[in-house]
Amino acid sequence: MKDRPSRATGRPTLAQVAARAGVSQITASRALRSIATVDPQLATRVHDAAKALAYVPNPAARTLASARSQSILVLVPALSNHLFIETLEAVQDVLRPRGFDVLIGNYHYRQDEEEELIRNYLSFQPCGILLTGFNRSETAARLLANAGVPCVYMMELRQEEGIVCVGFSQEAAGAKVAEHLMSRGRRKLAFVGAQLDARVLQRRDGYQQAIARVDLPPAFEIMTPEPSSVELGGDLFNRLLTEHPNTDGIFFCNDDLAFGASFEALRKGVAIPAQISVVGFNDLPGAGQMVPRLTSVRTPRATIGEHAALSLLSLLCGETPEIPALDLGFKLIVRESS
């Protein structure tokens, strides 16, 4: 019988660590995974051996043997929006130091793409998933349910048995903006929305409801499914001025649009806030430097990422978070534009 060439990677293996520590492989495995049933003295020997050999576990072998990886999947609708970047960073800051690795999936606000990502990434057997909002295809939801992987939902809230979510009330935020504009004496309000994901619509609803509560006529709406951008903001602002020239208060569904509108106003000589008050959403970096400085709703996107990751961790430990739907609130930052 000829010797087959080794197919090994050359990296130190658990077997070598175990041999060096004078214990069995499985004991070494348990020690390195901090499983309680190992004598502390043995555990120390194992850790010393691992350090001496510069042992790094092989995640593929681990995943294959346990049918569960150390990866956590995070699905966001866009990377182009700075909002989600901050959420992602916070998620990574929580998970990476704890030995998880974060897989990022960007579905470009498309349900079919999200479904495809879920299908694809489930084959990696992630140990947990962070999702944005509740709006997804039935197939996607079924895939997730069948996989039995713990999920935490970000950005939106829903009080429902078995649902763990971290976010804030988009409706309440929308209402707050309406109340603010009305407190400034604005009566001819408008809402400008792009992209039109579930959260934009929720903000719109909250905004309109607050207006209805004081028996004002509903806000004029300009809505487009186009992706949001600074340029689009300028266009929609112009459209609004043409269609409803006497508008005196606008809530843009996000800051990008509001930025574009502000530029256009400067160019056209439309006085903000003298003639029209403008409010954005998210309070992105730069909102406070705009001319005029932009009133916006500061959303807790980083904290949402952080707490979503922590909630997922507790799910992974078999615990249920005390508050399954965690409301992190928001804050209206009033500046010159209103």
Next chain:
Amino acid sequence: MKDRPSRATGRPTLAQVAARAGVSQITASRALRSIATVDPQLATRVHDAAKALAYVPNPAARTLASARSQSILVLVPALSNHLFIETLEAVQDVLRPRGFDVLIGNYHYRQDEEEELIRNYLSFQPCGILLTGFNRSETAARLLANAGVPCVYMMELRQEEGIVCVGFSQEAAGAKVAEHLMSRGRRKLAFVGAQLDARVLQRRDGYQQAIARVDLPPAFEIMTPEPSSVELGGDLFNRLLTEHPNTDGIFFCNDDLAFGASFEALRKGVAIPAQISVVGFNDLPGAGQMVPRLTSVRTPRATIGEHAALSLLSLLCGETPEIPALDLGFKLIVRESS
């Protein structure tokens, strides 16, 4: 002997596909990986069986058996800069349809963090790595060399045996800006840089060299290692006005800074471009909407991502790209601010 409970995942396996197709497992494996030595007829049978069973390969098993994953690691210095987002998206657009999955590592412009990410992700046995620039710790470079994983470098160019890179000449871009400002009659030039990564310094060098070539005094420099932001741009602009009030042309190392400066100029009543010409870098979305519309250098960041991914693919096939250092150029977009 008691029956052990199955540890299987429940998902269909290659063995089932093979059985259904009436071939051996290894033939099924080869057929699904499109390895040439399989009879097309058998291959069809295998593919049909796989489809019928909704078979999805187990990446962990694949990685373990072959000591090589289907993952490609991309390391970028920041996600907060929109520039890299576009590069990442282009990379993903090339690699995901071809069955690779993209691992994103963000090292926050810190060499130690990059090193840590490399160390960590190498344990996943990625089949290729995309890196940003050439500036990294020696340890990191050694780790990469020892791993023997194909690498492609993005953003910067270097003519060197065995180095595959895709980018453009940062120096040439800097020079181009200087020439443009001088062509507008500007003589008292300044350079404002933040973050100060290698690429910012290269742009600065190109800028200064172009100025030196026509025997003008060197540009005044304001340099700070702080992370770049709109707010910082305003601060640095004010500092520049105080320290060198007669400056008549400024090159900001990126658009964020230029945005902040523009806002501050509007606020202070400094006339751009009448009093000072301003040029940014990257031509981020929004540059064309600024007041005044910002002159900027449009960088091919998406194309860089695309070509870097393609070059990596050819390395994976054992080919060497015809042009190992691919210069994708840049374009000065002249607008109102200069």
Next chain:
DNA sequence: GATTAATAAGGTAGCGCTATCTCAAAGTCG
């Protein structure tokens, strides 16, 4: 037509790790 070379398919043996079971030793209790 015998020998060699190329080709295609399959058998076998892991890759490196962990789940499960087994067993010995120690602790617990009526």
Next chain:
DNA sequence: CGACTTTGAGATAGCGCTACCTTATTAATC
């Protein structure tokens, strides 16, 4: 003090796939 539980460690057997070697078949060469 014997029967029962608890505890810690090890033996065993895969997880699902692919690399390597071998063998069967066909094509090419002398």
